[in-house]
Structures are given as structure tokens and as C-alpha cells.
Amino acid sequence: MTGTTTVDATMNSFRILERLVASDEALGVTELAADVGLSKGVVHTHLNTLAELGYVTKRDRKYLASMGLLALGEDVRSHLGVFTAARRHVDNLARVTGEVSTLFVEEDGVGICVYMAHGSNDWTPEYACGTRIPLHVTAPGKAMLASLGRERVADILDERGLDAQTAETITDRNVLRGELRTIRENGISFCREEQSAGVIGVGTSIALTERAPAAAIGVCGPSSRLTGRYLEEDITGQVISTAKSIQVDLTR
Amino acid sequence: MTGTTTVDATMNSFRILERLVASDEALGVTELAADVGLSKGVVHTHLNTLAELGYVTKRDRKYLASMGLLALGEDVRSHLGVFTAARRHVDNLARVTGEVSTLFVEEDGVGICVYMAHGSNDWTPEYACGTRIPLHVTAPGKAMLASLGRERVADILDERGLDAQTAETITDRNVLRGELRTIRENGISFCREEQSAGVIGVGTSIALTERAPAAAIGVCGPSSRLTGRYLEEDITGQVISTAKSIQVDLTR
DNA sequence: GAAATTGTTTTTCAGAGCAGAACGACGGCC
DNA sequence: GGCCGTCGTTCTGCTCTGAAAAACAATTTC
Structure with a gap:
């Protein structure tokens, strides 16, 4: 069915962990057991295991996800060359x-x-670090697509499709292909409410060495503020020069 | 002797995952199996499980930790009231x-x-987000200790001890108790190379509502730069006023 | 092109994970 | 303050899974 086999116990542990991570209050064994569909007994054993590993904490008879989980993400990120640069x-x-x-x-x-770095303007997108977002709906995503080989792009589109996130999302392959060509020519990509209504983004890819994955930077904000010359000249210029600075640091 | 029972398969999965997270290059099944002391077969099954969960990726026959792990940490952090504020x-x-x-x-x-937020000065401590650091060796840590009840502090010291991280670390309970009193009086704490040689920090606690854990903010940097009035007046003042701003946001 | 190495699958089986019940520790209610 | 309901924890079997070893396949190396 799943092609190859998986470890049930691990899947159960992560189901419990993910349930805790998604909650903003401590949960009890009974509630968790009902949520994941396991008996109270096993859930308790799993929680005990996760607690011993440092990913779950017990606060007066209830369990909650530990801040130790931050270390996992931070660690994997710090091993990413393009991030450190x-x-x-x-x-x-x-x-x-x-x-x-x-x-x-x-x-x-x-x-x-x-x-993600926040500027002085108090606004934040509805996604956070670690969120998986289809490549065709964001400015950095399209910039990365434009930097990939033609056959790789075809593979990705075959596997992931072009689902619409908003009314503005590009859902036609030929339209997307045309836009990728424009992006390659201009060295900059835009996202006009294609990922989220009311949100506009600018992006550009970062050329990398072999082995490394595609990468891109971007700026995004509410469409009410990111308009006209401010968007198409000021911000665009800053994005491009920032990408250049990163590349300089990368090839050192 | 673990007191209660744990799930072996989960511990094995996390040993594999943590090994991948700590590596900055993709690892093969054989190498991982040798590292964690399991057979190639099971390691493969565990990797397949972790990949299906989205925490591991396969790049040409080798495995590496996925950026999806960032989402876990980000999620647990975003559910922390004091962080969002x-x-x-x-x-x-x-x-x-x-x-x-x-x-x-x-x-x-x-x-x-x-x-952790970085200023324009290009410097970063050797710890990252998610790292567990003993409370008695950092300025924010001591600020939190000072904000806790006397009996809670005693419990923590009993359990965690006062291990020396550097030659400057406070290892004597009475000395620490005296310092905590000073911190309570002044509303500010300092760390003078007690956590890491050459690093100085300033911190102050954030008073929280019931239920919430203790919290504190801090500023740190190289001891060569953080000295004299710059440290004891400028930075200290900024730290205290920042804490006040946070409390205002928290009690809204 | 052969040989060695590595990823994947298969086989086999001890024991681990799981459900369900029993136990015990809180917390509320009268 | 004592009884009761609830929830976390432990216990008891049973089943099926997770793990070792070996066979197999796909690479890389020489």
C-alpha cells in the first residue's frame, strides 16, 4: 500500500507530538488518546518517551510541547550554507x-x-518559517523555478500541479512558463496576491554552487502599501542588491 | 531503571533524526546504522517513516534532515504568549x-x-535558539531565578546544581542568593563572562500572569565592547524600557 | 568488466507496542 | 471533611511489529 514499510510507533509518537505542538495549552493523556485514537496507556508511554528525549514537558499532570523543539530546526538551519551567509x-x-x-x-x-526578518512596519504574513508553500504562488518560489533546469521544472509541475491558492494564482502551465522567462530576463519576480489575498511580494533567486538546493530571497507586505515606484524601483532595487551581497559572501 | 517505560522505536527514530540534524551533509543508511547501532534494514524503515512525515529528505540515495523541522519549533514558539508579545x-x-x-x-x-535578534554589530553568541542553558550562568537566567519563589529556586538548584561553565561562573549557593537579592532590588542582572569567556550580558525578567513560565530578555556581546557607561547606563536603560513595553503588550 | 560497497527487500522470530482493565491520586461537590 | 467521579499511571496478556541477518539490486570503484 505505502510501497515500503514504515514504523507505526514512530508515526504514533509524531502524531502525538504534532497534536501538542498545534495546541496552545497543555493537554491531558485522555484528551490526546481520544485525538490520536490510541489507548490511554500507550499514549502515556509515548509521552514519557518524548519527555525523556526533551521534546515534551509535563506541567502539573498535563503535557505540552517543549521549546527544545526549536533546537532541532535551528540546528538543521545552521547547517545550511546559504542561511548562514x-x-x-x-x-x-x-x-x-x-x-x-x-x-x-x-x-x-x-x-x-x-x-524571516521583520522590518519596522508591523505586519507579518500568515505563514511562518518551515511552512511548505507551492513554488508557483510566491515571488521567491517563482524565482527559484526560473533558476532550475527545464526538465526539473517539468518534473515539479507534474508532481505538484498548479493548484490555485487565490483567484490570482497562475494555474496554466504556459502562462507560468512565460512568466519564468520574463523572470529570467529581468532577474526579478513578483507575486501579486497569488498566494494570499492582499499580499504582494518581490523576489530574486540566489545562484548556488552544485549540490546545494535552489534558494531565493524576497520582500512581502500588504498590497495597500507595496505599490508603484516604491515597489517596482525602491524595494526591487534593494532586493537585487541584497542578493548580490549574499552571493559575494557565498563565493568566499 | 528508567522508572517508567519508553517506546524503543521512537527513541531509535529520534536518534537517527538527531544524527541527521547534527550533520551538514547527507548521510547514507550504512553510516547511520553504524552510528546508532542498528541494522541497515531497520534504519532504512525508520528513514522511510521520517521521510513520509516530512522531517527527512532523500537526495540521491542519501538522507538529510528536512527544513520541515523548522515548522515544529516555529509552531510551538508561536503558541507562547510572551513570544508573540x-x-x-x-x-x-x-x-x-x-x-x-x-x-x-x-x-x-x-x-x-x-x-534572538541581531543588531548591526556583526557578532553572535555560540548558542542558538532552543539551546538549554543553566539559569545561573546568564543574565536573563539569573533574572528569571530572581523572579521565582524561594522554594522553587531551591528545587532547581537541588536538581541542576551550580556547575561552572567558565572560571567566572557562580558556583556557591550563598553568593548566588546574594546576587539574586541584588537583582531583585535593582531590577537588572549582569553576566560577566560566567557563561562564556569574553561574553557579557544584561538581563531583566518579565513579570507574567499565573500559569505562564518565567521569562526574561537580555542583551549580550563581546566584553571588549560592552563596558563602562555604555553597558551600565545606555544598554541597561534600553533593556529595562523594552521589558516595560513588553509588559504593556502582555496585559492587554 | 569484475569486485566491492551501499541501498532496498525479504525472512524469521523474540519481544515490544498496544488495548483494556485495574489501580491510585487529585479535585470537586454536597 | 468524606464520598465520588475523573484522570494519570501501572499492570496483564496477546498480537503483530520492529529488529537482525541475509539475500538481492543498484551503485560505484578499480
Whole structure:
């Protein structure tokens, strides 16, 4: 059925863990057992295991996800060359534009926001670091697609499709192909409410060495503020020069 | 002798996952099997399970930790009230001081750095978000200890001890108790190379509602730069006023 | 092109994971 | 303050799974 086999106990542990992670209050064994469909006894054993591993904490007879989970993500991120090189530049991009600035990488044909820096403008997208977002709906995602080989893009589109996230999402392959060509020519990509209504983004890819995954940076914000020359000249210019700075650091 | 029972398969899965997370290159089944002491066959099954869950990726016959792990940490963090309230203030603290600014919470008697913002000065501590750090060796940690009840502090010291991290670490209970009193009086704590040689920190606790864990913010940097009035007046003042801003947001 | 190495699958079986029941510790209610 | 309901924890079997070993397949190496 699943092709190859999996470890049931591990899946159960993660179901419990993910349930805790999604909750903003401590949960009891009985409630968790009902949620994941296991007996109270086993759930308790799993919780005990996760607690011993440091990923779950017990606060007066109830369990909650531990902040130790942050270390896992931070660790995997710190081993990503492009992140260590780009972080301060993305921070700076957020500082000079005042807008949310992001670093994305491609993984398994989807985009993952690896880092997000907030500018002085108090706004935040509805996705967070680690969220998987289809490549064709964001500016950095399209920039990464444009930087990939033609056959790789075809594979990704075959596997992932072009689902619509909003009314503006590009769902036609030929339209997308045309846009990728434009992106390659201009070295910049835009996302006009294709991922989320009311949100506009700008992005550009970061050329990487072999072996490394595709990567891109971006700036995004409410469409009410990101308009006209501010968007198409000021911000675009800052994004491009930031990408150049990152590349300089990367090839050192 | 683990007292209660644990799920072996889960522990094995996490041993494999943690090994991958700690590596900055893709690892093969054979190497992983040797590292964790399991047969190639099971390791393969575990990897397949973790891949299906989205925490591991396969890049040409080798496995590596997925960026999807970031989502777990980000999720648990976003459910932490003090983080959502404090983030932009900590960002701002880093902006105005130019130094690394952090948010810590207490969990199971240790401090965990929940958020770190970098200022314009290019420096970073050797710990990252998610790292567990003994409370008695950092400025925010001591601030949290000072904000806890006397009996709670005794419990923590009994359980965790006062291990020396550097030559400057406070290892004597009475000395620490005296310092905590001073911290309570002044509303500010300092860490002078007690956690890491050459690193100085300032911190202050954030008063929280019931139920919530202790929390504190801090600023840290190289001892060569953080000295004299800059440290004891400028930065200290910014830390205290930032904490006040956070409390205002929290009690809304 | 052969040989060695590595990822994947298969086989086999001890014991681990799971359900269900029993136990015990809180917390509320009268 | 004592009884009762509820929830976390432990216990008891039973089943089926997770794990070792070996066979197999797909690579890489020489």
C-alpha cells in the first residue's frame, strides 16, 4: 500500500507530538488518546518517551510541547550554507525597506521559508518559517523555478500541479512558463496576491554552487502599501542588491 | 531503571533524526546504522517513516534532515504568549542597541533561548535558539531565578546544581542568593563572562500572569565592547524600557 | 568488466507496542 | 471533611511489529 514499510510507533509518537505542538495549552493523556485514537496507556508511554528525549514537558499532570523543539530546526538551519551567509543580509534588507524579508529554499519541489526578518512596519504574513508553500504562488518560489533546469521544472509541475491558492494564482502551465522567462530576463519576480489575498511580494533567486538546493530571497507586505515606484524601483532595487551581497559572501 | 517505560522505536527514530540534524551533509543508511547501532534494514524503515512525515529528505540515495523541522519549533514558539508579545520589542532592542538581543523562558529548571535578534554589530553568541542553558550562568537566567519563589529556586538548584561553565561562573549557593537579592532590588542582572569567556550580558525578567513560565530578555556581546557607561547606563536603560513595553503588550 | 560497497527487500522470530482493565491520586461537590 | 467521579499511571496478556541477518539490486570503484 505505502510501497515500503514504515514504523507505526514512530508515526504514533509524531502524531502525538504534532497534536501538542498545534495546541496552545497543555493537554491531558485522555484528551490526546481520544485525538490520536490510541489507548490511554500507550499514549502515556509515548509521552514519557518524548519527555525523556526533551521534546515534551509535563506541567502539573498535563503535557505540552517543549521549546527544545526549536533546537532541532535551528540546528538543521545552521547547517545550511546559504542561511548562514544570507541571514545578516536579510536582516539588513528588512531594516532598510521596513518590510518583511524572507529567505526560501526549494525542497522536494516545494518552497520552504527558512528565515524571516521583520522590518519596522508591523505586519507579518500568515505563514511562518518551515511552512511548505507551492513554488508557483510566491515571488521567491517563482524565482527559484526560473533558476532550475527545464526538465526539473517539468518534473515539479507534474508532481505538484498548479493548484490555485487565490483567484490570482497562475494555474496554466504556459502562462507560468512565460512568466519564468520574463523572470529570467529581468532577474526579478513578483507575486501579486497569488498566494494570499492582499499580499504582494518581490523576489530574486540566489545562484548556488552544485549540490546545494535552489534558494531565493524576497520582500512581502500588504498590497495597500507595496505599490508603484516604491515597489517596482525602491524595494526591487534593494532586493537585487541584497542578493548580490549574499552571493559575494557565498563565493568566499 | 528508567522508572517508567519508553517506546524503543521512537527513541531509535529520534536518534537517527538527531544524527541527521547534527550533520551538514547527507548521510547514507550504512553510516547511520553504524552510528546508532542498528541494522541497515531497520534504519532504512525508520528513514522511510521520517521521510513520509516530512522531517527527512532523500537526495540521491542519501538522507538529510528536512527544513520541515523548522515548522515544529516555529509552531510551538508561536503558541507562547510572551513570544508573540515580545518579538517586535526584542527586534527593536537589537536595532537601537546594535547588539544581540534575546528572549529566554524557563523550562524544567533550565533557560531556553526562545528568540534572538541581531543588531548591526556583526557578532553572535555560540548558542542558538532552543539551546538549554543553566539559569545561573546568564543574565536573563539569573533574572528569571530572581523572579521565582524561594522554594522553587531551591528545587532547581537541588536538581541542576551550580556547575561552572567558565572560571567566572557562580558556583556557591550563598553568593548566588546574594546576587539574586541584588537583582531583585535593582531590577537588572549582569553576566560577566560566567557563561562564556569574553561574553557579557544584561538581563531583566518579565513579570507574567499565573500559569505562564518565567521569562526574561537580555542583551549580550563581546566584553571588549560592552563596558563602562555604555553597558551600565545606555544598554541597561534600553533593556529595562523594552521589558516595560513588553509588559504593556502582555496585559492587554 | 569484475569486485566491492551501499541501498532496498525479504525472512524469521523474540519481544515490544498496544488495548483494556485495574489501580491510585487529585479535585470537586454536597 | 468524606464520598465520588475523573484522570494519570501501572499492570496483564496477546498480537503483530520492529529488529537482525541475509539475500538481492543498484551503485560505484578499480
